[in-house]
Amino acid sequence: MTELDRSDSSGPAPAVTRIRTAKPSQARPERPSVLNGNAAPVVVKVPPPFAVRTCQFFWAINFVLAATAIVFFFVIREDQLPLIADAIRAVEADRPDETYDKAADIVYWSVFGVMIALLLVQITLMVSFMNRKPGTRWWQLVTLGA
Template sequence: MLTKAKPPVSVRVAQVFWILSLVAGAAGVVYAFIIRIAQLPAIEKLVKGVEAHRADSTYESAAQIVFWCIFGAMIAVVFLQIVFFVSFRNRRSSVRWWQFGTLFLQGIVLIFAHELVAMGDRGKPLEIILGTQYLLAIIALCVSLLPPALRWSARKYDIRRGPSA
């Protein structure tokens, strides 16, 4: 008889860490959106350091492009984490490899955000939030690799044998 068994503690802990990582990522997206106006002059200054012989509107446009690319990547990471979290809960095969790929992408976003967007006093909290998100996702993936979690995901269905008492 097919039943729905409770997942082991390691799976529950991994799920909690994934959810906390998602919350931190969402907080990072919201905070980045809030500080975007204040960060644009610093990004313009950074862009101007590459080549200083352009019109000011070019630097403004380039700063906008840099910010919105990083912002879009942050949103993409959160979206992918949601998709793979749901896949993990539904015991999809090879989902941990996809989650690992998300960690790789998240690390790249963290590096680019640190170098291009999270500058100055207002950028420090963004760095901390994104670093926390990354750390929580790493912990979640490591916990999901514990043997009870691996056994739980290897079983597609929970089967209870014999009559119920």
């Protein structure tokens, strides 16, 4: 007998804990089921259908074309300003030339700002649409009309 197995009645015996080991002939207990009726549902991310992926692709192409147009119109700005001034001069020809130049700048930068704002709104809507935010399709319908 070892000291761990010995229990002597002579004097205080140290508290000894026996370690039990599973016998090789015993089968392991079955694991509990992971399916539970009260468990939270598991959200499965379903890939979008082909039509949605195609729309996303064309939308991305639209962003590239819009950004290219914005850069192009910025580059040719100096060539466009006299044409815009001539169009304003055709409305009323009795103003000083400085007025037409300033009006052409105002018209150009206003249209340029609207182009950038429209591109940013479209990007925001696409991100909202991709993240499946509620009500995004109604906002898209409103911007389609604009």
